[in-house]
Amino acid sequence: MKAIATTHKNRTRLIFVFLVICACMLALAVRLGYQMLIRGDEYAQRATRQQTRDSVVLATRGSILDRNGSELAISATTNTIWVRPDSVKGNGKNDEEIQLNIYTEANTLANLLHMDYEEVRSIITSDRKLLKVAKNVDKEDAEKIRAAKLAGIEIVEDAKRYYPLGIFASHVIGTTTDDNVGLLGLENYYNRYLAGINGREISSKDSRSNAITYGTSKFYGAQDGYTLVTTIDENIQYIVERHIAECKETTKGKRVMCLVMEPKTASVLAMAQTDEYDPNDPRSPVGTEEDKAAFEEMTDAEKVNYWNTIWRNFCITDTYEPGSTFKLITTSIALDKGVTYPEETFYCNSAITVAGQKLKCWYYPRSHGQETLVTAVENSCNPVMVQLAQRLGLTRYYEGLDSFALTERTGIDYPGESFNILQNKSTAGPVGLATMAYGQGIAVTPISLVTAISSIANEGKLMKPHFIKELRDSEGNLVDEYQPVIRNISMSAQTAADMLKIMEDVVGEGGGGTAKIAGYRIGGKTGTAQKPEGGGYSKTDVYGSFIGIAPIDDPKFAILVVVDSPRGVLYGSQTAAPCAREIMKEIFTYMGIEPNYTEEELEAIGKSKVEVPDLTGRSAENAIGVLGGKYLGYTFAPAIEDYKNLIVTDQYPKPGTEVTKGTKVTIYYETEPGEDEDSGEDVED
């Protein structure tokens, strides 16, 4: 090929082409500038939105411990397995390979998760972007799945609330929602301390949401929740729960509750009621098989109602009629205000007329006759209580209730505490005052009554009841320690000492004998009150209760047992007091409190025989209580179901006879003339 010279035309064209390219490049430089600088921020924001994932770093919910550090509620880590079905196909080049990948993955997952192959397969071949394969997978299985390196599988750690003791103290601890938010009980009340503060992680992720080591990364660590150390004693709680369940069984009551408090600090040592729900599964029905079957039949609204019923903490959110146990309050006020003294002599005339209305003693138509204040309390004599209240007058009586802080809520660290229902001071009038004096026509929360009575065991210092002992951080360092709070002075130390003596006498000599334990000095008072029903009072349902303090010389605990609607047996001395005795016995052993027998007791223990006490003229319940104190049993002749209104006329063996312990004393009786039961009269011992 011969060389032909380049023409001027060719050169012109080259320059032209170059200029065209230059023009294009210039235009593109402008275009890039528009996209990168003018629209750049908009694109960058869009990019950031797709590139960053804002994820929550879960704070671990703090544990709830008993006073000795036993775990009542803990947070367990579980794993949730997620799948991105798009990724399951893997790098399969053709349909055959893809099918193989799906088969292998479904098979592996089904084996590791103990699931059905077909079920897993349908999940991992779903057309959704991301879905859950399994939850609550334990660490071991999750590790195996992680090790299997399956395509498109993500393992997310979740926290689950777990109550290691199962159905235990659930009305105290409460439970959480599925999202780990406190729903009931202490879980709810202390939620903001237990919950901790969730952290956040904002970081760049690739399009498959894997973390990349550069780009944006902001980590705000989670602050784990505090550990709540409660005043509950696992052992005492256990003793209480076991005995109230037994008591519910033997008395055939609707429910039984018990509260044990340390009087010097008003720390709640145990609080239980039947039936406790399962905090791990709070929505499952409680009680008998029939109850559970009935639950299945309920509508959704009825179920919600049902749950609200079984979740209620009777001791704090419900009130009940205290009956004769309230006489301790009246007596305390009267003693403290100086309107009487323990040795003062009163006269019971079987009834007392107040503002033209005849208020009968439970002993009516008999009378207690002449009695001291101490024996009046032992006898649970209504007219004496009325006299005390009358001497005090409305204003001073209410001052007394104020000093026991019964007119307001205790302020316990628990959600939903109820107010006590007292007679309105301005409308109570003389009759209202009089009936209130022996515990009628009012309703109190168990916690407020136990707190009030505990002040007797604490030289009159009324403490604020509480469940919290300490808060600790996740490393176990002490964050805050509860300091006992004195709310009020309910009475002088002298009055408190007098009251303790009176309470001890009630158990030792009076109708509280069924709570008596040889070798221990126990003070207490039983009570039986008809349940309000449709504006009047129920003929069949009562609250039988016992409130006690032990040991009298150095009070370690106050206890209240309430039996709701027992059947067959009726009185507090038959239902609540024996239950309280069994609980107290075990608490003494647990606390290492040694028995200290009196000579009389030693003699009684030494001898297998006891002297039969004189029962004539006593009420049935009183008689049963007295027999209990002497380790004697009883039978009624003729046998009777409802011995509410009967009086002992005779007995066998006769008083003074030496019999073997455990002998049943046959009680002969006569029925009381019909009482006006709707009046809500005390049916006490």
Next chain:
Amino acid sequence: MTSEGSRLLSTTDMARKTKTEGPKLKPRKYYEPEFLILALTLLLTLFGLVMVFSASYYYAISKTGNPYTFLINDMMWKLLGWVVFAFLTHFDYHRIAKYSFIVLAVGFVLLGLIFTPLGKTINNATRWLDFKIFTVMPGEVIKTCLILFLAYFYAKDPSRIKRWKDGHFVVLAIGGAAFLLILAQPNLSTAGLVLLLVLGMMLLAGLAWGWIIAMGALGVGAFTIVVLSPKGAYMMERIQTFFDPFKDALGSGYQVVQSLLALGSGGLLGVGLGQSIQKTLYLPEPQSDFILAIIGEELGYVGLIVLMCVYMLLIWRCIKTAIKAPDIYGTLLAGGVALHLGLQVVLNIAVVSASFFPTGVVLPFVSLGGNATILYLAEMGVVFNISRQIRPPEEEGV
């Protein structure tokens, strides 16, 4: 002042040329080459290696587990390309002329093989030939083949540009055949690029302005008619939709959207070398056709402007070589290469910046281009050889 150095160089060149001188060829005299072509091409390939690695390592880990997969591949082809470059700088470009028909034939045979079982179909388009060890894109090869052939065709008889019979007919037949074969793959963008390249070569060869103006007028006229026609508004809308990738950001517009997000993230100064997030599986195949988006994200607008200036400088040096080439064959070869380079760069940037419909156009020397890399470097080798044969001004008339 440079006479002594030039003379020394000329003497050594003369000595070597005498040895290799073939009987059919006149002795060639080599002068000082256009070193900037060597320097800029080298700069671009090295920059390309860095960017291919930066853009690909995350994707490579995800795909193969080895972050160096694409880097090694790219390094291999670029090394081979430089070997070819080195060979061609010492291979007198005039000797290429006699292979012109063979080169064209090879180009067409490869295009034809697409329709045999050797053709590899990806996403409904058969653009690759699978030779098991490596793949070839005939659409890339034919461009180089056409430059070589057309340069020869018009240099052989420059008056062909004025005739239909043995001029326009032949060129349009060859160009049209290539266009249709590529269109059948289907690959509209490469076909269009081939058409532009052929027309560009005709322009360089001296096609009458009248034809050029007529073609331009035809294009503008057709566009005007379409827009003014009853369905014009609808057509415009369609075109706009076509150019707005956000209309279908997760479907057909996905790649361009991701490209724009990368560019936007880069802003003026970029997020820094290696710091792109869009390459972490957001922008598909970030090491090839859309590598410019990652460069924009990491090095910013400033980085892209510098890169464009480097390309312009290189293109200018090719144009300059074409202008000063010893003969019209050299002019058309160097001009064709400059044109090819310019078209590739312009179209690539146009696609990445959403100024043109999304299509696969390689960014020469920088993208992971497989064996097309060899072709680009070969073309630069030829231009470099031409530049060595340009007599410096002070030697003119010797």
